[in-house]
Amino acid sequence: MKLLTRDRYRFPLAAILLVVVALVAAGCAGSSPEDGGGEEGGGELTWAIGGAEAAPGGVHQEVAKMWSEENPDTPIRIETLPDDAGEQRQQQSLELNAQGSGFDVLGMDVIWTGEYAVNGWLESLEDVRAEIEEVTIPGAFESAAWEDELWAAPYNSNAGFLYYRTDLVDEAPTTWDEAVQVGLEVGKQEGISPFVGQGAEYEGMVVNFLEYYWGAGGEIFNEDATEVLWDEEIALEAVEFMRDSVENGFYGSGFNTFLEEESRNEFQSGKAVFMRNWPYVYGLASVKKESDIAGKFDIAPLPTFTGEGTISALGGFNNAVSAFSDNKEAAKEFVVWASTNEEVQTLLGESSLPPTMASVYESLQDDPVMKLLGEVLPDAKPRPPAPEWNDISVTIQQEIFPAYNGEKDPQEAVEAVGAFLEESIQE
Amino acid sequence: MSATTVAGRTPAVRRRSGFSDSALARIFLSPSVLVMALVAAFPIIYAVILSLYLYQGRLREGFGGLENYAEALTEPRFWDAVQATMIFTVTSVAAEFAIGLGFALIMRQTFKGRGVTRAAILVPWVIPTVIAAQLWYFMFSVTPGFVNDVLGLERFNWLGQPGWAMFSIVFADVWKTAPFVALLLLAGLQTIPDEMYESARVDGASMWQRFWYITMPLLKPAILVALLFRTVDALRMFDLAQVMTGGSFKTEPLSMLVQRFVVETPNPGLGSTFSTLTFILVLAIGVLFVRALGRDFVLSTGGE
Numbered sequence: 001m002k003l004l005t006r007d008r009y010r011f012p013l014a015a016i017l018l019v020v021v022a023l024v025a026a027g028c029a030g031s032s033p034e035d036g037g038g039e040e041g042g043g044e045l046t047w048a049i050g051g052a053e054a055a056p057g058g059v060h061q062e063v064a065k066m067w068s069e070e071n072p073d074t075p076i077r078i079e080t081l082p083d084d085a086g087e088q089r090q091q092q093s094l095e096l097n098a099q100g101s102g103f104d105v106l107g108m109d110v111i112w113t114g115e116y117a118v119n120g121w122l123e124s125l126e127d128v129r130a131e132i133e134e135v136t137i138p139g140a141f142e143s144a145a146w147e148d149e150l151w152a153a154p155y156n157s158n159a160g161f162l163y164y165r166t167d168l169v170d171e172a173p174t175t176w177d178e179a180v181q182v183g184l185e186v187g188k189q190e191g192i193s194p195f196v197g198q199g200a201e202y203e204g205m206v207v208n209f210l211e212y213y214w215g216a217g218g219e220i221f222n223e224d225a226t227e228v229l230w231d232e233e234i235a236l237e238a239v240e241f242m243r244d245s246v247e248n249g250f251y252g253s254g255f256n257t258f259l260e261e262e263s264r265n266e267f268q269s270g271k272a273v274f275m276r277n278w279p280y281v282y283g284l285a286s287v288k289k290e291s292d293i294a295g296k297f298d299i300a301p302l303p304t305f306t307g308e309g310t311i312s313a314l315g316g317f318n319n320a321v322s323a324f325s326d327n328k329e330a331a332k333e334f335v336v337w338a339s340t341n342e343e344v345q346t347l348l349g350e351s352s353l354p355p356t357m358a359s360v361y362e363s364l365q366d367d368p369v370m371k372l373l374g375e376v377l378p379d380a381k382p383r384p385p386a387p388e389w390n391d392i393s394v395t396i397q398q399e400i401f402p403a404y405n406g407e408k409d410p411q412e413a414v415e416a417v418g419a420f421l422e423e424s425i426q427e
Numbered sequence: 428m429s430a431t432t433v434a435g436r437t438p439a440v441r442r443r444s445g446f447s448d449s450a451l452a453r454i455f456l457s458p459s460v461l462v463m464a465l466v467a468a469f470p471i472i473y474a475v476i477l478s479l480y481l482y483q484g485r486l487r488e489g490f491g492g493l494e495n496y497a498e499a500l501t502e503p504r505f506w507d508a509v510q511a512t513m514i515f516t517v518t519s520v521a522a523e524f525a526i527g528l529g530f531a532l533i534m535r536q537t538f539k540g541r542g543v544t545r546a547a548i549l550v551p552w553v554i555p556t557v558i559a560a561q562l563w564y565f566m567f568s569v570t571p572g573f574v575n576d577v578l579g580l581e582r583f584n585w586l587g588q589p590g591w592a593m594f595s596i597v598f599a600d601v602w603k604t605a606p607f608v609a610l611l612l613l614a615g616l617q618t619i620p621d622e623m624y625e626s627a628r629v630d631g632a633s634m635w636q637r638f639w640y641i642t643m644p645l646l647k648p649a650i651l652v653a654l655l656f657r658t659v660d661a662l663r664m665f666d667l668a669q670v671m672t673g674g675s676f677k678t679e680p681l682s683m684l685v686q687r688f689v690v691e692t693p694n695p696g697l698g699s700t701f702s703t704l705t706f707i708l709v710l711a712i713g714v715l716f717v718r719a720l721g722r723d724f725v726l727s728t729g730g731e
Contacts, residue, residue, distance in 0.1 A: 097693075200675065201673060201675040252582070253569055253584045253587075256675075257569065257587040262568070269570075269571075391692070398504075
C-alpha cells in the first residue's frame with residue numbers, strides 16, 4: 001500500500017497509531033481497579049441502587065456521603081442503576097449470577113427478597129434482626145424477610161398517592177367514578193389530560209392494575225402463598241375500568257407509554273388534572289424553578305371503587321449484603337446503620353421518601369407527605385414476595401397490557417393470569 | 428484474471444527452503460481463524476448445546492433434547508417477533524435504499540457547497556444508535572411532544588399504538604442509516620466513467636433513460652452490497668426497539684426476545700433456543716443474498 005511507504009504519510013500515521021494505543025490502554029487500565037468492591041477488605045464499598053434519588057443530587061447520594069464521612073476507612077460509593085425496577089434487577093442479577101464481588105450492598109426492590117434469597121445471593125441478617133425489628137414499621141419489615149428469616153435491612157418504603165390540582169379541583173375524589181367524572185369535565189375545560197399514571201408494559205403497570213384490583217376487593221394468594229385467591233370477576237372489573245378509561249379519554253393520550261418519570265413530567269408541566277404516583281414527586285414538584293405547578297397541587301389517598309377506605313401498593317427498597325462481597329462486615333454495618341439511624345431516616349422523610357423507621361413518622365408529623373403516609377401505609381398491600389413474582393409480574397404485563405389497550409379479550413387475559421398463578425403455586 | 432489469482436503455482440519461483448506458498452498462507456491465516464473460532468464459532472456452538480437443556484430459572488434441570496425447540500416454535504410470541512423483525516427489515520431497507528440512492532446522486536454532482544452538503548448528510552450516521560434512539564424517543568413521545576408540536580398534532584400517541592410505533596422505529600432507523608447506504612452507493616457511482624453519460628447524451632438519451640440504462644445496471648454490485656449489509660443489520664436490530672418502545676405494540680424484534688429470555692426471565696435453555704433459531708434465520712437470508720451477489724458479481728466483472 002502506497003500509504004505505508006510514502007515518507008510524507010509516515011509521521012501522521014505513527015502519531016494516529018500512538019493516540020489509538022494510548023486510548024485503548026487508558027480504557028483497559030481504567031476499568032480494572034473498579035472491579036471488586038474492596039481490594040484488601042478495608043476498602044471502598046459499592047452500593048448498587050437505582051431510581052431518581054440515586055443520581056447525583058439525590059438523597060441516596062447524601063446518605064452515602066454521610067456514611068463515608070463517618071467511616072473514612074470504609075467509604076461507600078453508589079453504582080447508579082437504571083430508573084426502571086425491572087432493569088435494576090437485570091443488572092444486579094447479572095453480577096450476582098456470575099458470583100461477582102462488584103456489588104457489596106444491593107438496593108433491592110421489596111418484591112425481590114424471595115427470589116434473591118432462594119438463589120443464594122444474600123447474606124442472612126438474622127444476627128441483627130432484633131436491632132432492626134424494633135424500630136421498623138411492620139409492612140416494611142415483612143417485605144425484607146423470606147420464610148421467616150431476615151435477608152435485608154428495610155431502607156425506604158413507598159405507597160401510591162393521588163396527586164390533584166388544587167387550582168382546578170376543590171376536593172380530592174374518593175371513588176374512581178367521581179375521579180373520572182371530575183377529571184373529564186375539568187380536563188375538557190382546560191384542554192389537559194384528566195389522569196396520568198404508569199401504563200407502559202412494565203412492573204409499574206402491574207402496580208397500577210393491582211391498586212384497582214385490590215381496591216375492588218381482590219386478592220392474589222392467601223397468607224402463606226399456598227392457595228390462589230385470584231377472582232376473575234373482580235379482575236375483569238378492573239381491566240374493564242382501565243379499558244373504558246382509555247376509550248373515554250380519562251387516561252390521557254400516551255398513558256400506555258408512561259413510566260414514573262413520564263407521568264411526573266406531564267403532571268409537573270401542568271398537563272394533567274390527576275396523577276397516580278409515588279411520594280417522591282411531592283418534593284420535586286414543589287420546587288418553583290422546575291415545576292409549573294408548585295403550590296398548586298396536593299396529595300390524597302387513592303380512590304377505590306366503593307368509596308370506602310383506601311388501598312395502595314406497598315413499594316420501597318431494602319438494602320441487602322451480597323453473598324459474594326469482599327467486605328461483608330462493613331457492608332452489614334452500613335445496611336443496619338441506614339435502617340436504624342434516626343438522622344438518615346429523617347433525611348429520607350424530608351425528601352419525600354417514606355422512611356421505614358417508625359419514630360420518624362411521629363417527629364415529621366407536620367410534613368404533608370409524612371402525614372398522608374401515616375394514613376395510607378397501614379393499608380398498603382405488598383405484592384407477594386415469592387421468588388416467582390417476576391414471572392407472575394411478566395405474565396400480568398403480557399396479558400393485562402394488551403387487554404386494556406383493546407388488543408386482547410379481557411376475559412381471556414384474566415383467565416390466563418389465573419391459570420399461570422395456579423401453575424406457579426404447584427411448583 | 429485467471430493467470431494471476433491461482434495461488435501456489437506462480438511459475439519460476441521456487442522456494443529454496445521452508446514452506447510452500449499454500450502452507451505459508453495457512454500459517455498466516457491461522458491467527459485470524461483462531462480468533463474467529465473463539466469469538467464467533469464458540470458462542471454459536473455453546474448456544475446450541477445450551478438449547479438442548481431444560482432450565483428452571485438459572486438451574487439446569489436436565490437434558491431436554493428438542494423440547495425447547497418444540498416450545499419455541501409453538502410460542503406465539505416467537506412468531507410475533509419474526510413478523511415484527513420482517514416488517515421492520517423490509518420497510519427500513521426499502522426506505523433507506525430509496526433515500527440513500529437519492530443522496531448518492533446528489534453527492535456525486537459537483538456544486539458549490541458540496542463538501543458541506545456531504546458532511547451534513549453523513550452526520551446522522553456518526554451518532555451512536557442508542558443515543559439517536561433516545562433522541563427520537565423524546566421527539567415522538569407524547570410528553571414533551573416535539574413531533575406533535577412541529578406537526579401541529581395534539582397529543583398523537585406515536586409510540587403507544589401498534590403500527591405507528593413501528594413507523595417511529597423505522598423512521599429513526601432510516602434517518603440514521605440512509606447516509607450509510609448513500610456512502611456505499613456513492614462509491615459505486617464513482618466507478619461509472621463519465622464517457623458513458625457523455626455518449627448517451629450525444630445519442631439523445633433523456634435523464635431518466637440515462638439513469639435507468641446506465642446508472643442502475645452498473646451500480647448493481649454496489650446495490651447488492653448495500654442491501655446485504657442493511658438487511659443483515661436490520662434483522663439484528665435491538666437498541667431502537669428497546670429504547671423507543673420497550674418492545675410493546677408489536678415492535679419486539681427477535682434479538683429482544685432472545686435478551687428477554689436469556690437475561691431477564693431468565694431461562695438460558697429457551698433463550699438459547701430462540702438465539703439459535705434467529706441465527707439460522709439470519710444466516711439463511713444472508714446466504715441467499717451472497718448467492719445472488721456472487722452470481723452477479725462474477726457476471727458483471729468478466730467471468731471466471
